[in-house]
Amino acid sequence: MATMLASLIDVSRVGYPLLFVMVMAESSGLLVPGETALIAASVLASQGKLKIELVIALAASAAIVGDNIGYVIGRKGGRWVLERPGRFYRQRLEVLRVGEPFFERHGPKAVFFGRFLLGLRVWASWLAGGTRMHWRSFLLWNALGGITWATAVGLIAYFLGHSAGHAIQTFGLYGLVAALLAIVSALALHRRHRQRPSARQRRAARSTARHPLDPPPTPGE
Numbered sequence: 001m002a003t004m005l006a007s008l009i010d011v012s013r014v015g016y017p018l019l020f021v022m023v024m025a026e027s028s029g030l031l032v033p034g035e036t037a038l039i040a041a042s043v044l045a046s047q048g049k050l051k052i053e054l055v056i057a058l059a060a061s062a063a064i065v066g067d068n069i070g071y072v073i074g075r076k077g078g079r080w081v082l083e084r085p086g087r088f089y090r091q092r093l094e095v096l097r098v099g100e101p102f103f104e105r106h107g108p109k110a111v112f113f114g115r116f117l118l119g120l121r122v123w124a125s126w127l128a129g130g131t132r133m134h135w136r137s138f139l140l141w142n143a144l145g146g147i148t149w150a151t152a153v154g155l156i157a158y159f160l161g162h163s164a165g166h167a168i169q170t171f172g173l174y175g176l177v178a179a180l181l182a183i184v185s186a187l188a189l190h191r192r193h194r195q196r197p198s199a200r201q202r203r204a205a206r207s208t209a210r211h212p213l214d215p216p217p218t219p220g221e
Contacts, residue, residue, distance in 0.1 A: 016041075016054060020062045027066025027146075029073060029126055031088060034062075035118075035153060042157035056154040063115070063146030067125040071138055074129025081126055095123045103127055108137040115145035 019041045026034025038059045045052040074081055082092040099120055103110040111133075114124030128138050 015050065016058055019055065020058045023059050023062035023150075024066035024069070026122055027063045027125065028069040029123055031091075031122060034066075035121075038150065038153050039157040042154045043161055045154075046158045046161060052154060052158050056150045059154060060147045060150035063150060064143050067111075067142045067146065068139070070123070070125030071129040071133075071135070071142075074126035075132070077130070079130050081130060082123065091119065092123065095119055095127070099124065099127045100131075103131060103133075108133060108141045111138055111141040112145040112148070115142075115149045 019037050022032055022037040023034040025032045038055070041050055041055045041059070042052060044050045045055050079096070082096050099110075099114070102114070102120070106113060108128075111124055111128055114120035114127075120127075125138075125142070128142075
């Protein structure tokens with residue numbers, strides 16, 4: 001939460017350029033809080049300090065540009081880019097361990113789904129380039145993922161504010177959406193249960209239907 005508040009302060013000072021740079025940097029493979037910057041900018045937009053349309057458009061564009069930079073890095077360096085010792089070595093090995101089977105299972109669609117998974121979002125483009133994924137397929141799913149991610153995260157943070165931002169950071173976008181769907185389903189079931197007539201009401205309705213002209217029974221009968 002402190003990270004999000006810090007990003008909120010930073011984005012409020014610099015605005016759109018900082019949002020673009022942070023999202024692009026995260027998407028190209030740097031561990032910077034790009035999604036946090038998007039959440040912070042969307043919260044500021046809900047306060048009238050930024051425009052949500054520009055926030056979403058810039059975040060989507062930055063995600064696409066950054067992913068293509070990461071794709072080129074992965075294409076040039078291959079697996080060595082992720083396997084070489086150095087900073088974030090363990091994290092990169094974990095991405096390889098989880099990401100390669102994920103890419104084999106889903107193909108180019110993994111670029112789309114990877115956008116919504118924190119660890120994979122940062123280095124998915126490197127994996128795509130390193131596995132020699134066709135660039136046109138990568139660009140298609142990369143663009144769809146970037147636009148969907150920026151729109152979903154931006155609008156959720158815009159309408160629900162800090163609490164949504166904290167939930168996205170803690171549980172991920174999929175977790176937040178699943179929680180919201182569970183809440184909506186529970187409310188719908190509760191409302192349906194309240195509107196459902198009781199057994200006594202159903203018996204009274206059937207009795208009235210069979211004898212519409214009979215006077216209603218008096219108390220005590």
